[in-house]
Amino acid sequence: MMDNSGLDRRQFLKTAATVAVGAHVAASSARAQDGQKLRMGLVGCGGQGTVLLTNALRVPEIEWVATCDIVEEKAKGAAERIEEGGNVPTFTNYQDMLESVEMDAVAIAVPLHWHAPIAIAAFETGLHVFCEKCMAYTVDECKDMIRAQMSANKILQIGHHLRYHPLYWHAKRTFVEGGLLGQITSVYAQWNRNNSWRRPVAIEGDFTEWGYPDADHLVNWRLYQEYSGGLMTELASHQIDVVTWMLDRTPTAVQGMGGVDFYDDGRTVPDNVHVSFQYPGGVTFDYISGTTNAFSIFGNQCHEVIKGTEGTLVMTHLNPGPTDSMGWFFPEEGTQREIWMDMAHKTDIGGHEAILLDATVTEGPPLAGQPISTLIDEEGHLQKMTYQVEFEEFVISCREMKLPSCDGMIGMKSAADAIMANQAIATGETLPFPEDMYEVTM
Amino acid sequence: MRSAQAVDNQHGGLEVGAGDYRLRRREEAMGSVFQIILDGDRPEVELRALIESAFTDVVHPLEMQLSHYRPSSDIGWINSRAHREPVPVEPRLFELLVECSELTSLTRGAFDITVGPLIRCWGFYRKDGRVPPSEEISRALDVVGMHHVILDPEARTVAFDREGVELNLGGIGKGYVVDRVVEYLRHHGADCALAESGGSTIYALGQPPIDPEGWRLGIRPAGQDTERLGAVHLVDQALSTSGDFRRFFVEDGVRYGHIVDPRSGWPAQGVRAACSITSSATRADALSTAFVVLGPEDTEALCSNNGECALMMTLDEEDSPEINQIGCEPLERTRPPDAGG
Known part of the structure; x- marks a missing residue:
């Protein structure tokens, strides 16, 4: 069972890699131990950077001391968000920020192909790193990030925010580990939208230094293979991470289909993907992500369906309306169904009677120092956004040199799976996963 | 030649x-x-790309920020702790709160974003309307009023002077999001667009291609499936309508609408619906609510003193709609209001 001590992952590192784990739990800086604020810089002040900053500003243990974006007005906007009329220094080059600002950590929310270079530079400067998902553009870059982290003896946390979601913890502890699903045999997930994913371009400038021939390639970096793995890395990696977490295992093979079939707008990443992963024990995970139809029987563009011998678990997030996330359990006929149905809060989903998940009953170790049951109410309202909780844990991890719930080894798994799926789509072949896929050697 | 067709x-x-x-x-x-x-x-x-991103980058993030249902929204976050300590606020949201405060002053308290406890007290949050005991109304009134809200522009924080005060942007949020969408569209080069929320709050940007007079909006008697009373043409203007036609209950033969007067603690009576036509959707949204609370006489005074424009709909003794145009005559009548359907 996974818990916040990170013990399992340390054990994993010991067996799967030849890294100096002992150094990882060595004493942290005197400043962090003194309980002073964690001084952070933000690299990347676009949409996701703003989401992170907005939520992290609610964490009083963090002091934001610098912002950086290659679009100057975005860096200044973030600085203004931190402090009215602010004295927070802004940068357009992350190296300048790293060299000139005294701080303890950075948060990285930039196009995918820049994750690894910036994270590694931050470790080399002696900083902790919070890096948005997907972890990196290539598997080798993921491993380079972990090596840099180990060498620096700092914390690396990856922003798979569903690892900080009480409903998903409830699913993991109560239904998966609690055995209520029985033996898990298959998983299905989707993230379907009716949206071209393209954004209008309203900035000007020369960004060739950073690899973008024009502003469109910067603004719409998710649509171009040079910078992103498209739907697999930007959306699917969230759900792959959930499946990895719930199954507590990684795939052995993947096959896939997809392409640029609808949007004739110059993009080079598929506008639809359909991939199948195979896991040990014959478990399969089918995944679809598209951009032309948002329908879901669960009323949500995005959901995961975990099927076991005793029942089916469905989880959603990004719901419209006042409740962000919902989950349901559908017991199988001939199991404990009648007992369940007598006891539980029932609802109707597509003509099927389902049990509404209530994460306020979640037991077990705390998340980011707080009982999981307190992070959500009975109606499913999150008391804090997941992004806030992940930063609360980041502070604890940096202060106590404690592995976060989503560290680099975890982030690498979903990144590697997404990258492998893209290769399977490109080649049209069933790709076996190399045995050393997730191993890191120093 | 293109022509207006659908009615949405x-x-x-x-x-x-x-x-x-x-x-x-x-x-x-x-x-x-x-x-x-x-x-x-x-x-x-x-x-x-522009129309899609207006939703993904503006509408939905702002919905998350402004919702008073979500404890994790900015408004939920403020409501849960501003009675204990000043809470830092996002710059644009702070500007909105300042504008709310100014609108409360302009409307002499008829528009007030702290009205939530009264709406709850009357059962309108859970659609379970009933006339509450007077002591409940008094208790709610104790925590209603913008004078309980302390806005500090230097620190950009909001604080409440007592526990129980809460912010609810239901009377202005739709308009604010419409304005932010229009701002976003303009920033990205659009000069011809219409943004509307819930069919009640609209901003018409520029000149529509099919009508040189402006964006034509039909006005019907609120809550009735009869023909239009008339239409207005808008160019770079906002229009918002408020009324008690959708959320109300009847007790002892008295109809109580969901728009509660923050000053008296009782639902507004008399005006069935009101429209504001003005420079921004934020302002129109708030003023249309205030007009329902203020009634025709005070609305006329407000419009006269501030150059505002209102359409007020009341029902006559035979329940036929009567439209009163205040401050201007924007309504292009298509048929007499009492002609029926």
Whole structure:
């Protein structure tokens, strides 16, 4: 069972890699131990950077001391968000920020192909790193990030925010580990939208230094293979991470289909993907992500369906309306169904009677120092956004040199799976996963 | 020649002629449907990117920020702790709160974003309306009023002077999001668009291609499926309508609408619906609510002193709608209001 001590992952590192784990739990800086604020810089002040900053500003243990974006007005906007009329220094080059600002950590929310270079530079400067998902553009870059982290003896946390979601913890502890699903045999997930994913371009400038021939390639970096793995890395990696977490295992093979079939707008990443992963024990995970139809029987563009011998678990997030996330359990006929149905809060989903998940009953170790049951109410309202909780844990991890719930080894798994799926789509072949896929050697 | 065809939203007695525009997109947001119509001589791929991103980058993030249902929204976060300590606020939201405070002053308290406890007290949050005991109304009134809200522009924080005070942007949030969408569209080069929330709050940007007089919006008697009373033409203007036609209850033969007067603690009576036509959707949204609370006489004074414009709908003794135009005559009558359907 996974818990916040990170013990399992340390054990994993010991067996799967030849890294100096002992150094990882060595004493942290005197400043962090003194309980002073964690001084952070933000690299990347676009949409996701703003989401992170907005939520992290609610964490009083963090002091934001610098912002950086290659679009100057975005860096200044973030600085203004931190402090009215602010004295927070802004940068357009992350190296300048790293060299000139005294701080303890950075948060990285930039196009995918820049994750690894910036994270590694931050470790080399002696900083902790919070890096948005997907972890990196290539598997080798993921491993380079972990090596840099180990060498620096700092914390690396990856922003798979569903690892900080009480409903998903409830699913993991109560239904998966609690055995209520029985033996898990298959998983299905989707993230379907009716949206071209393209954004209008309203900035000007020369960004060739950073690899973008024009502003469109910067603004719409998710649509171009040079910078992103498209739907697999930007959306699917969230759900792959959930499946990895719930199954507590990684795939052995993947096959896939997809392409640029609808949007004739110059993009080079598929506008639809359909991939199948195979896991040990014959478990399969089918995944679809598209951009032309948002329908879901669960009323949500995005959901995961975990099927076991005793029942089916469905989880959603990004719901419209006042409740962000919902989950349901559908017991199988001939199991404990009648007992369940007598006891539980029932609802109707597509003509099927389902049990509404209530994460306020979640037991077990705390998340980011707080009982999981307190992070959500009975109606499913999150008391804090997941992004806030992940930063609360980041502070604890940096202060106590404690592995976060989503560290680099975890982030690498979903990144590697997404990258492998893209290769399977490109080649049209069933790709076996190399045995050393997730191993890191120093 | 293109012509206006479809009639889309009729929720608030307001009809938006969609017509033959290049792009229209609707998505659920803020408890209703948000719609954007976009035109312009630009490549299809650009227009589509713009209209989609207006939802993903503006409408939905703002919904998350402003919702008073979500404890994790900025408003939920403020409501849960501003009675204990000043809470830092995002710059644009702080500007909005300042504007709310100014609108409370302008309307002499008829518009007030702290009215939530009264709405709850009357059962309108859970759609379980009833006349509460007077002591409940008194208790709610103790925590209602912008004078309980301390806005510090230097620190950009908000604080409450007592526990129980809460912010609810239900009377202005739709308009604010409409304005932010229009701002976003303008920033990205659009000069011909219409953004509306829930069929009740609209901003008309620029000149529509099919009508040189402006964006034509039909006005119907609120809550009735009869023909239009008339229409208005808007260019770079906002229109918002408020009324008690959708959420109300009847007890002992008295109809109680969901718009509660923050000053008295009782639902507004007399005006069935009111429209504000003004420079911004934020202002129009708030003023239309205030007009219902103020009634015709005080609305006339407000409009006269501040150059505002209002349409007020009341029912005569035979329940036929009567329209009173205040401050200007924007309504182009298509048939007499008492002619029936």
